[in-house]
Structure formats: structure tokens, C-alpha cells
Amino acid sequence: xxxxxxxxxxxxxxxxxxxxxxxxxxxxxxxxxxxxxxxxxxxxxxxxxxxxxxxxxxxxxxxxxxxxxxxxxxxxxxxxxxxxxxxxxxxxxxxxxxxxxxxxxxxxxxxxxxxxxxxxxxxxxxxxxxxxxxxxxxxxxxxxxxxxxxxxxxxxxxxxxxxxxxxxxxxxxxxxxxxxxxxxxxxxxxxxxxxxxxxxxxxxxxxxxxxxxxxxxxxxxxxxxxxxxxxxxxxxxxxxxxxxxxxxxxxxxxxxxxxxxxxxxxxxxxxxxxxxxxxxxxxxxxxxxxxxxxxxxxxxxxxxxxxxxxxxxxxxxxx
Numbered sequence: 117x118x119x120x121x122x123x124x125x126x127x128x129x130x131x132x133x134x135x136x137x138x139x140x141x142x143x144x145x146x147x148x149x150x151x152x153x154x155x156x157x158x159x160x161x162x163x164x165x166x167x168x169x170x171x172x173x174x175x176x177x178x179x180x181x182x183x184x185x186x187x188x189x190x191x192x193x194x195x196x197x198x199x200x201x202x203x204x205x206x207x208x209x210x211x212x213x214x215x216x217x218x219x220x221x222x223x224x225x226x227x228x229x230x231x232x233x234x235x236x237x238x239x240x241x242x243x244x245x246x247x248x249x250x251x252x253x254x255x256x257x258x259x260x261x262x263x264x265x266x267x268x269x270x271x272x273x274x275x276x277x278x279x280x281x282x283x284x285x286x287x288x289x290x291x292x293x294x295x296x297x298x299x300x301x302x303x304x305x306x307x308x309x310x311x312x313x314x315x316x317x318x319x320x321x322x323x324x325x326x327x328x329x330x331x332x333x334x335x336x337x338x339x340x341x342x343x344x345x346x347x348x349x350x351x352x353x354x355x356x357x358x359x360x361x362x363x364x365x366x367x368x369x370x371x372x373x374x375x376x377x378x379x380x381x382x383x384x385x386x387x388x389x390x391x392x393x394x395x396x397x398x399x400x401x402x403x404x405x406x407x408x409x410x411x412x413x414x415x416x417x418x419x420x421x422x423x424x425x426x427x428x429x430x431x432x433x434x435x
Contacts, residue, residue, distance in 0.1 A: 122294045129341040130300040134166035136350050140357050141227030142389045146173050147397075149383035149408060150181070155237035158380065162230065165300075165387060170370050170397070171287055172298030174384065183375040195291070196329040204325075208333035211281065211306050214361040218275045219415060224360050224390060226414040233397070233410040234422050235383035236430060243405040246433060255319030258284065258369045261398065261407070262307065262322075263315040264432040269364055269394055270311060272425055273415060280364035282307045283392055284322065286331040303335040306363075356391060365394025372400045381406060388412040394425075 122128075134144040145162040146169075152158060163173040196204065238246065250260040266280055274280075284305040292301050305325040309318065325331070341349045368386045385397035385408035393412035398405065409429070411422050 125342070127341070127346075128166075128299060129339050130302075131166040132341055132346060133338070133349060133353070134164070136346070136353050137389060139350070140353060142387070143228040143230050144387045144389070145230070146170055146387060147231075147233055147385045147408070147410070148174065148177055149233065149235050149385075149406075151235060151237050151381050151383055151406065153237070153379060153381055153404065155235065155406075157232075157235060157383075160232050167300075168298055169287070169300040169302035170285065170368055170384060170386060171289070172296075172301065174370060174373075174382075174399075176298050178375075183378050195332070196327055200328040201332065204328035204330045205333040207306070207325075207328070207330055208337060211308075212337065214356055214359040215281065215363065216360065217280070217362045217364060218277050219362075219393075220273055220275055221418075222393075222414050223417055224414055226417050228387075228389065229413055231388075231410050231413075233383070233385040233395075233408040234426050235385075235406055235408040236426060237381055237383065238405045238407070240403050242434060243400065243403060246405060249433075253315055253319070255315055256322065257405070258367065258398070259319040259322055260315060261396070261429075261433065262309075262367050263313070263318045264429055265367060265394075265396055266309045266313070266318075266364070267311075268425055268428040268432055272421065272428055273394070273411075278310060280309050282309065282364050283366045284325075285366070285368045285386065286326075288331065288335060291332075292335070303331040303338065305330050305334075361391050363392055365396070366392045367396045368398070370397070370399040374402050378402070383408040385410050390414055396429075 137144050144165045146165050148161040149157050150159040161177055250257045284307055285302045286304055288301045288303050307321050366386050370384055381401040381404050382399055383406040384399045386395045388395040388410050393415045395410050397408045409422055409426050416422055
């Protein structure tokens, strides 16, 4: 089956997860930042993740800002073979149980709140430098930044941690057709890293997860609400919340966008939660990469660790 349609759904079972997360004390909006080309933040926009995913929300926002000519990379709809999909489902189910991270300092009682992420806009030359680094290592820009992010988070925020699991959102529009093209079409990959994982291995892990269709297994998991209903969804998230479940965080790349008649650039950041308390968003606009970071208040309650993480990560990428 190459396409999946939602016109017969009673509810938007993808978007319904986010109001439940809010009821547990999380702030789940996607954040977009309109910036000057030098990186100064001019406006901050918060869009409801229950209505949009990162790409859909960005498209809606750009239309309102009179620059709808932006585009994102064409995707392939290639589905993995049966046996690879079995591996993908197996990996997904094994990783669905609650897990923990050995954070240096965390107060799980502190709820989420509305945050303006810290953003860095790289110059055209710096963006070309990072792209060249990734190309030289034969990895994607996402892999390059994930490798540096994992090392920075370990050094700054964690005690000795054998494995970190990262959530990497995947745009499903190549294989999923929904009634509202701007609504949530996002699934995700899981990438598990250890302190000695080389950047080339990071690239291979991302490629392997895509190849086995992990994102398809996760997509059907996200749609579990059609079977268990809203009460069942609430029980699942409450169970994770009570067990203080945590992965390391989320790294989301909206890809490459452009519009000829604008002097501004854009930043973007996915929401944080106690389950994914580090969030980094990437978007390339008119050749300039931006990187936005936010930390959940439970990690960042008495110091400005977001600034420290941005500095450490930028240094790891550019030296």
C-alpha cells in the first residue's frame, strides 16, 4: 500500500496526542523565528502542533508572510521489503518501553512552559563549510550535527551515559495523503548512539533506520488511537510520565527552502517535553542554515544551560 488516506477518520488521531501532552503539563507548540540575515530575532511565532507538523506549519506561516514560494526537497516513496519492515517493527516495539537518562541535574516536577528558543543563523560561508564537512565524510548535514549534538549534551548535561536515543522526525508526505495537507504528516526515526559512535556510523544508523522502514512502524504506532481511543492514549502517556521516561531529545531538519524576494531568514524549533527534553531545529533558508535550541525547564531550571549548549555545539561544528 503506497498511500494512506484519512478521510474516514472520526478524529485526527495524529494530532490528538498533543492536547493529551498539554494536560500532563507540557507546552507543545512548534516555534518559528523570523530573523535578519545576521541572526537577530525579529518575530517569534508559536503554532499548535496538534494542527500542524513542522513542514505544514511553516508553509502556512510563509503564506501569511507573503512568501509562499518556498519549497522542500522531493521525497521518494520507496517502501522497504517485507523482511526489512519486520526488523523495523521489531526495533520500534523494543524501543517503545519507558527508558531513562542519567541527567546531571533534573527536577521532574517542573512542568513545561512557553519558551523562545535560542537561535544561531550561520552565514552563507559557514553554511557552505558545514555542508562541505558533511560531504567530505559522506554523511548528511543532519548526521553531522547529530554527532556533535550528542557529544555536547553528554559533556554538558549528563553523567556517564552508555547510550543516548534521539528522535529524528520524518516527513511522510511521499507515502501518506491526508485530507489537510498542512496537518501532521510526521513520523520519526530512532537513532541510538554511544560515546564512541563515529560520525560515519551516525550516518549509517540513520540510513539503516530509513531502509528498514522504522518510520512506517512508528507511523502505525502514532495511529494507535484509532484502536484504543483517547482514554487509551491518555493512559499510555500518563504511564510514561509517571515512570519519568526520557530519551535524550529531538533533532528536526526542515530541509532547504528559498524565496527570492526576502531579506530575512528563518529559524525553527520542535517542542520539548520531559520525554524529549532537548530540542534542536534546523532549516536552510536562501542558503543560510539556522540552528535553534531549547531545553525543557526540568533541565534548565536554575542556570542558562541553553546558551552553554549552543556555544558548545557551535564550537564543535565550526571550531
